[in-house]
Amino acid sequence: MTDTGKTGIRNKVVAVTGASSGVGRTAALALAARGATVVLGARRSDRVERLAGEIRERGGRALALATDVRRRDDLVRMVDAAVTEFGQLDVLVNNAGIGPISPLDALRVDEWDDMIDVNLRGVLHGIAAALPVFRRQGSGHLVTVASTAAYRTVPGQAVYSATKTAVRTVCEGLRQEVGDTVRVTVVSPGFVHTDFVHAVADPDTRAALLASRDAMALDPAAIADAIAYAVAQPDQVDVNEIVVRPTAQR
Numbered sequence: 001m002t003d004t005g006k007t008g009i010r011n012k013v014v015a016v017t018g019a020s021s022g023v024g025r026t027a028a029l030a031l032a033a034r035g036a037t038v039v040l041g042a043r044r045s046d047r048v049e050r051l052a053g054e055i056r057e058r059g060g061r062a063l064a065l066a067t068d069v070r071r072r073d074d075l076v077r078m079v080d081a082a083v084t085e086f087g088q089l090d091v092l093v094n095n096a097g098i099g100p101i102s103p104l105d106a107l108r109v110d111e112w113d114d115m116i117d118v119n120l121r122g123v124l125h126g127i128a129a130a131l132p133v134f135r136r137q138g139s140g141h142l143v144t145v146a147s148t149a150a151y152r153t154v155p156g157q158a159v160y161s162a163t164k165t166a167v168r169t170v171c172e173g174l175r176q177e178v179g180d181t182v183r184v185t186v187v188s189p190g191f192v193h194t195d196f197v198h199a200v201a202d203p204d205t206r207a208a209l210l211a212s213r214d215a216m217a218l219d220p221a222a223i224a225d226a227i228a229y230a231v232a233q234p235d236q237v238d239v240n241e242i243v244v245r246p247t248a249q250r
């Protein structure tokens with residue numbers, strides 16, 4: 001496959017939310033290494049600034065923006081920055097997500113709200129910001145990082161699973177509505193070795209998750225590769241769902 005023009009990754013402008021750590025950071029590096037221009041968003045702006053600097057030092061093109069996906073305007077600013085600075089937006093990777101999981105019985109209602117705001121509303125804000133640009137361009141690609149929790153829930157993950165199931169559904173609806181011009185991909189990781197577990201409040205649950213993460217979680221590069229695979233396909237190839245889990249995960 002030729003890695004130029006609209007086929008492949010080179011020359012594409014890709015915005016990534018949650019690029020300050022884990023999957024988002026690794027995906028941004030992988031895409032930049034393959035010639036994409038990257039627009040990096042996260043709340044920890046120092047981290048995305050540093051990452052953009054690293055990419056530029058290696059000869060790539062990158063821009064960093066403080067972005068909170070709970071704020072619709074931040075996504076609009078991110079998309080506008082891609083178009084203003086680089087002339088287009090080819091791909092938005094809706095990656096930002098949180099997982100402060102707990103049993104429903106613990107009534108951590110604020111954390112339920114946080115997951116809905118970041119994991120679901122954040123993705124909707126990304127879609128709302130990118131869609132008009134994709135329509136105007138006549139092309140675009142929305143890649144959303146969901147989870148194996150979008151396919152199967154387990155005790156403690158009801159709300160997290162609900163948000164991930166919801167974004168998977170939204171993306172399928174989006175594909176049916178605009179799939180003629182916009183490619184729609186959902187990448188669903190199993191356990192990945194990132195900082196994700198740190199948000200879990202209950203110390204015993206967190207310790208158990210950290211132990212199982214350290215025993216079996218995937219390197220985030222496995223998820224970055226899946227994202228890169230979907231982005232690299234020729235325009236007429238729409239990779240809709242990819243599930244990547246550790247072999248040890250049930």
Ligand SMILES: NC(=O)c1ccc[n+]([C@@H]2O[C@H](COP(=O)([O-])OP(=O)(O)OC[C@H]3O[C@@H](n4cnc5c(N)ncnc54)[C@H](OP(=O)(O)O)[C@@H]3O)[C@@H](O)[C@H]2O)c1
Binds near residue numbers: 024118145190197
């Ligand atoms: N790790 C896993 O086992 C696993 C499994 C399945 C799915 N996932 C999904 O993978 C995605 C990435 O998670 P990760 O594993 O890489 O975890 P991570 O290392 O904790 O990274 C999460 C990223 O999301 C960003 N983020 C959180 N809240 C945000 C907000 N309000 N606005 C903008 N950015 C925000 C964080 O940046 P700031 O804090 O700087 O804003 C960070 O860059 C998430 O959608 C997660 O649900 C992870």
